[in-house]
């Protein structure tokens with residue numbers, strides 16, 4: 207049927223067409239944003255939107271409540287809005303063996319100064335294999351649901367969460383502000399039914415229940431989420447206007463009373479023995495549960511103790527996840543490829559005959575390094591009783607949770623006669639530079655530095671990754687494409703920020719005319735890049751991809767130096783091993799000599815430094831303010847503890863002082879503001895008196911920080 211001109215449409219035609227356009231545009235949005243698989247060209251998409259707008263202009267009364275014209279550049283077109291978590295969403299430390307559980311109990315006791323005989327209760331509950339969600343209720347009403355994201359900022363998925371039956375919209379008798387946290391998951395039965403429907407529709411089946419749950423919750427169209435059978439278990443909380451209870455167990459019971467679904471297998475245990483008994487029980491019943499779990503989580507039951515224990519940079523001290531052993535399968539090793547990482551590390555990757563391991567098809571696995579392939583560890587001791595791994599071998603693959611699959615063992619009885627020992631390359635497969643292994647390093651590294659294309663590409667991928675610059679529309683795939691592009695190349699991070707200007711200066715070969723690009727995607731890409739010219743200091747430091755400087759370390763450095771100018775000046779002035787800048791850097795809790803040397807070196811290599819300088823010229827770098835309450839009476843003060851502390855251990859005293867913004871030093875100097883002296887304080891107290899430093903006892907300290 208020929209398309210009528212807008213002027214010729216009757217009212218009935220217009221209504222019908224607006225309805226069709228709304229669903230077509232929604233479908234196109236969905237394919238583009240969530241499935242990462244656009245179904246129509248950008249030009250066709252734009253034409254649909256224009257037609258919709260023209261019809262609405264002629265028949266304003268017919269404009270639909272779900273009109274696509276209301277969604278220009280909004281949540282729908284851009285993906286989800288961001289939601290900042292008032293209280294960060296953290297992850298859990300993992301334990302694998304029974305000893306790790308005893309260690310956990312030990313560490314908690316030591317931190318709290320409890321004797322081995324003192325009572326210390328824990329809860330044990332299944333670790334649900336889904337995705338975490340934070341639900342915010344104000345005045346008893348659900349006002350926001352957000353995914354974890356990077357822990358600080360997640361995606362606002364409120365409308366989707368409202369479609370989940372286990373999530374109450376209204377709770378009665380709850381604290382004024384209540385943030386409930388838990389896991390969204392899908393049962394095995396619902397997963398199987400969903401995949402059957404997908405197949406019937408000719409759509410791709412989903413890999414496993416966890417992916418299905420994550421994909422279903424993150425649909426831009428809440429109607430799709432509604433059609434997916436999701437469930438929710440509550441197991442934690444974030445911001446609260448008043449406490450839920452005095453114990454973990456009590457808090458979970460309270461959440462249950464408020465109408466949340468909580469896991470019925472949760473139990474109280476009086477120590478590692480009891481925890482392990484629950485672990486074994488839950489593991490034995492795992493197959494019959496009807497949903498996936500990947501371990502058992504142990505938490506200190508007393509919430510006052512949880513508060514004292516507090517957090518490390520990304521995990522609480524009061525909890526641990528005891529993971530189930532990994533899933534195993536045997537398959538053939540077809541080839542060993544070498545990948546070059548951003549720091550030049552040569553990583554062997556096993557290419558496997560595809561095999562299903564715990565419900566997921568695996569065709570690649572890591573082989574760690576050359577020693578691992580040869581059957582020895584870093585100290586030259588045999589592993590797998592010295593059995594080496596050869597191309598053609600039958601190997602045992604395992605995967606635990608989300609991590610990259612690994613090769614555990616090899617079956618010598620099935621080794622083909624022609625299989626030969628693997629020879630690890632001594633030159634970079636990408637740039638041909640020599641690849642060397644430094645004394646004590648398990649890894650062989652390409653010495654090509656910035657001239658090695660593989661390193662450069664990996665650095666760029668790291669630069670745009672989620673915890674770094676997170677540029678929408680510029681992922682690993684696009685980086686590879688731009689890196690090889692003869693007209694608009696991106697060879698180093700600074701090039702990203704000159705892309706739009708270079709494109710504008712190049713009228714004949716405009717990006718928007720190329721295959722795979724259109725007006726809309728190019729405009730969006732340039733806007734996303736523009737938005738990231740402003741970047742928080744911690745993200746920038748992480749993005750630089752300095753060896754040993756991961757996300758947590760970047761956060762520590764950013765908090766310590768505060769501004770780019772201070773960080774850059776310190777790294778420039780510092781020399782590894784000595785001097786005031788070196789001392790200052792090492793004084794940061796969590797920064798050791800290896801990390802410090804690596805950070806300083808990055809600023810002293812001329813080519814690397816020049817590349818950093820070129821990048822920074824394009825950016826506005828937001829300073830990072832020290833964490834913790836600024837109001838604290840000890841914020842910014844330098845404190846020294848000496849003598850015996852009776853109400854808390856040294857580790858706890860230090861962690862709490864730091865959480866309140868104080869700096870804890872090991873010795874008294876003119877810079878010391880407060881000396882907290884317990885019984886038996888010796889020379890430090892004398893020195894403090896000489897220097898006129900304020901000396902207080904432990905009780906006065908506790909009164910000062912307001913935690914009697």
Ligand code: IVH
Pocket residue numbers: 295296297298331332333334335336337338389441442503522525527
């Ligand atoms: S407690 C402060 N309890 O596991 C940490 N987490 O690997 C609060 N998870 O991010 C989390 N089941 O998404 C907790 N019973 C459970 C859990 C659980 C699954 C997830 C959660 C967390 C991740 C850490």
